[in-house]
Amino acid sequence: MIQAINKIDIFQQLQKQIHTLQGFRTPTESQRVDFGLGIIERSFTGNIFPTGAIHELISAGREDAAATTGFMAGLLGKMMQRGGICLWISQKRTLFPPALKFFGIDPDRVVFIDVKNEKDLLWMVEESLKCQALSAVVGELKELNLTESRRLQLAVEQSRVTGLLHRLNPRRIENTACTARWKITPLASSLDPEMPGMGFARWNIELLKARNGEPGQWQLQWINGSFDYSAVKPSILSDEDQLLKAG
Amino acid sequence: MKRYVSIWFRHLITDRWVIRHPDLKDTAFVLAAPKAGRMVITAASADAEKQGILSGMVVADARAVEPNLQVFEDKPGLAARLLSALAEWCLRYTPIVAVDCDSGLILDITGCAHLWGSERAYMKDITARLRGSGYDVRAAVADTIGAAWAVCHYGRITPLIEPCKQSQAIAPLPPAALRLDAGILERMNKLGFYQIGSFISMPRSILRRRFGQQLLSRLDQALGQLTENILPVCPVEPYQERLPCLEPIRTAPAIEMALSKLLEVLCSRLLKESKGIRKVLFKAFRMDGGVQQIEIGTNSASCNQQHLFRLFQLKVSSLRPDLGFELFILEAPVVEDVEQTQETLWNISGSNDQAEIAELLDRLTGRGGMDIVHRYLPDEHYWPERSIKTATSLLDKPQTKWRTDRPRPVSLLPQPELIQVSAPVPDYPPMLFRYKGQVHKIKKADGPERIEQEWWIQDGLQRDYYCVEDENGARYWIFRLGHYGTNQPEWFIHGFFC
Numbered sequence: 200m201i202q203a204i205n206k207i208d209i210f211q212q213l214q215k216q217i218h219t220l221q222g223f224r225t226p227t228e229s230q231r232v233d234f235g236l237g238i239i240e241r242s243f244t245g246n247i248f249p250t251g252a253i254h255e256l257i258s259a260g261r262e263d264a265a266a267t268t269g270f271m272a273g274l275l276g277k278m279m280q281r282g283g284i285c286l287w288i289s290q291k292r293t294l295f296p297p298a299l300k301f302f303g304i305d306p307d308r309v310v311f312i313d314v315k316n317e318k319d320l321l322w323m324v325e326e327s328l329k330c331q332a333l334s335a336v337v338g339e340l341k342e343l344n345l346t347e348s349r350r351l352q353l354a355v356e357q358s359r360v361t362g363l364l365h366r367l368n369p370r371r372i373e374n375t376a377c378t379a380r381w382k383i384t385p386l387a388s389s390l391d392p393e394m395p396g397m398g399f400a401r402w403n404i405e406l407l408k409a410r411n412g413e414p415g416q417w418q419l420q421w422i423n424g425s426f427d428y429s430a431v432k433p434s435i436l437s438d439e440d441q442l443l444k445a446g
Numbered sequence: 447m448k449r450y451v452s453i454w455f456r457h458l459i460t461d462r463w464v465i466r467h468p469d470l471k472d473t474a475f476v477l478a479a480p481k482a483g484r485m486v487i488t489a490a491s492a493d494a495e496k497q498g499i500l501s502g503m504v505v506a507d508a509r510a511v512e513p514n515l516q517v518f519e520d521k522p523g524l525a526a527r528l529l530s531a532l533a534e535w536c537l538r539y540t541p542i543v544a545v546d547c548d549s550g551l552i553l554d555i556t557g558c559a560h561l562w563g564s565e566r567a568y569m570k571d572i573t574a575r576l577r578g579s580g581y582d583v584r585a586a587v588a589d590t591i592g593a594a595w596a597v598c599h600y601g602r603i604t605p606l607i608e609p610c611k612q613s614q615a616i617a618p619l620p621p622a623a624l625r626l627d628a629g630i631l632e633r634m635n636k637l638g639f640y641q642i643g644s645f646i647s648m649p650r651s652i653l654r655r656r657f658g659q660q661l662l663s664r665l666d667q668a669l670g671q672l673t674e675n676i677l678p679v680c681p682v683e684p685y686q687e688r689l690p691c692l693e694p695i696r697t698a699p700a701i702e703m704a705l706s707k708l709l710e711v712l713c714s715r716l717l718k719e720s721k722g723i724r725k726v727l728f729k730a731f732r733m734d735g736g737v738q739q740i741e742i743g744t745n746s747a748s749c750n751q752q753h754l755f756r757l758f759q760l761k762v763s764s765l766r767p768d769l770g771f772e773l774f775i776l777e778a779p780v781v782e783d784v785e786q787t788q789e790t791l792w793n794i795s796g797s798n799d800q801a802e803i804a805e806l807l808d809r810l811t812g813r814g815g816m817d818i819v820h821r822y823l824p825d826e827h828y829w830p831e832r833s834i835k836t837a838t839s840l841l842d843k844p845q846t847k848w849r850t851d852r853p854r855p856v857s858l859l860p861q862p863e864l865i866q867v868s869a870p871v872p873d874y875p876p877m878l879f880r881y882k883g884q885v886h887k888i889k890k891a892d893g894p895e896r897i898e899q900e901w902w903i904q905d906g907l908q909r910d911y912y913c914v915e916d917e918n919g920a921r922y923w924i925f926r927l928g929h930y931g932t933n934q935p936e937w938f939i940h941g942f943f944c
Contacts, residue, residue, distance in 0.1 A: 265943060268857060293860070396892040
């Protein structure tokens with residue numbers, strides 16, 4: 200029995216060492232951001248949503264892209280609570296800046312880089328991720344392979360900037376070095392049948408991959424400036440998503 | 447003690463023609479331009495001048511003297527263009543070069559000649575190079591512009607006038623060497639003043655009474671008692687650094703070394719004066735006379751050497767050295783005051799962040815172009831496309847608040863796109879709409895929010911916006927343009943809600 204407890208201890212210690220080697224660092228109390236994601240945060244190491252890491256968000260179609268943008272804006276809003284500037288790098292931007300205010304971001308604190316050719320886009324994302332002064336970097340790009348993602352991951356391990364990569368209609372989904380891969384799709388808002396109008400934004404959040412974490416699927420609402428996970432319930436991944444996860 | 451060089455191009459325009467058309471060498475030809483209905487000679491080659499054909503003659507008269515005379519049409523303004531190009535070329539000898547009338551240059555060489563060893567070697571280099579490229583030049587050096595000009599045009603003994611020897615040097619020269627008006631010269635000729643020396647010691651009041659103030663001031667200018675100003679052809683940049691090279695430089699690493707050396711000097715000077723650079727030009731002068739330049743701009747004033755170097759590094763490859771560069775010049779035409787920020791220990795948030803972000807943006811614009819960075823501020827318009835305006839700098843603060851009282855989509859189409867709808871009742875949201883060949887059944891809807899066209903900006907119909915949700919849960923922002931009435935109004939999709 201005592202041996203078994205020792206073993207668990209040793210496992211945990213070794214795991215911690217591996218995490219440090221992999222570039223994972225527990226944020227200090229002052230750097231810690233409360234995302235209010237509740238149960239979703241438990242999927243990651245240390246039960247914290249990983250900042251200073253690369254998140255990959257995949258969407259197909261404009262409706263999904265809008266939902267993904269909403270989720271990203273929600274995360275950004277939490278990260279930029281203490282001020283700071285965020286960079287939004289894209290080629291064909293459709294984001295409407297005033298909408299960011301609904302997610303607690305002052306749109307004038309976001310600097311948009313509208314890149315003309317795709318070749319420069321990845322270079323600019325990498326260069327921005329190296330800049331410690333930024334709160335976060337959003338990159339809207341299509342393709343990303345293992346080597347490219349590895350470079351970005353190495354950049355953020357140095358600078359501790361959070362990178363959100365939104366991949367719209369990617370042609371291939373390869374294995375990447377990103378910390379997490381998400382897929383967000385819109386869900387019909389729930390509303391009392393007698394009530395007119397539209398309800399709060401509601402999404403189906405799929406965490407397809409999480410480094411050192413557990414993938415999962417939840418439903419989430421955005422209500423008055425915070426994530427609402429009262430409706431959060433884990434659900435089983437579909438076959439198609441299993442394939443994506445295998446990537 | 448100032449020193450000036452005067453260079454006189456005796457046949458500037460015709461020499462240029464010979465350089466362009468080598469078969470004209472050693473032939474008598476003239477350039478002519480129409481004047482009062484006649485072709486008047488504006489420039490004559492050296493061979494033509496030997497036969498007595500001078501500029502100002504009518505072509506018909508000149509043809510009588512020399513029947514085989516070749517006549518070409520003169521282009522106005524050629525001399526000025528040529529001289530300013532030559533003046534720019536002469537910048538390698540001194541930073542202050544001025545164009546003199548229509549056939550010469552004045553160089554302020556104070557403190558420059560020792561770089562060539564001596565004034566003799568300096569003058570020899572200038573004249574040898576200019577003669578080598580085909581121009582018939584004379585040059586002279588003296589303490590004053592007037593004396594240098596006089597010796598250059600009329601001197602017969604030596605072009606090198608030693609310091610304080612200008613009065614002896616100009617004494618044997620004719621009065622024309624003083625750059626006087628034709629009327630005064632004629633009068634002096636009539637009175638028998640053939641040399642400057644014959645009136646240089648006369649009482650000033652007599653000279654003034656006879657010949658006017660011009661003679662005295664020209665004489666004073668030549669003797670150095672009255673300062674004469676010149677207008678430099680290329681105003682000297684206040685923030686400029688030069689680096690001449692012993693050996694021509696051809697490789698990129700060597701160019702980068704030269705660049706970082708220049709940047710170091712410039713940045714340390716700017717730092718002392720607490721200024722920062724907004725725009726920097728790096729000029730490279732090639733052996734064959736070509737000038738190449740690269741330019742960078744910054745989003746906020748900076749005197750950070752490494753940062754500026756990195757911005758240049760992206761562009762160094764665009765320089766084409768060919769035979770090699772012999773001189774580099776770094777100038778900062780636009781500088782601004784910067785506030786010195788203290789080095790912060792905790793670089794998490796603070797004023798240093800601003801500088802770091804500005805540097806990042808400089809790098810990004812250096813690669814992608816100046817127009818890729820956008821930042822938005824709220825504008826007081828309800829019309830969605832006009833509700834934002836672009837900010838001019840990183841420090842602009844919003845004048846009004848960002849509005850959140852009305853729903854706005856996260857994703858807005860650049861142009862509203864036409865959709866087909868079926869609406870049950872006018873002024874109700876539609877039941878279904880067709881967008882890109884797909885039918886969306888509307889389950890929930892909000893609205894309408896009427897946004898009127900701002901008539902003082904643009905004419906047009908008002909929009910009635912609805913937020914709708916289809917059976918899949920996707921949310922859209924659609925609008926109807928105009929009323930139901932005689933015409934069926936059109937519907938558009940304008941955005942996507944998250």
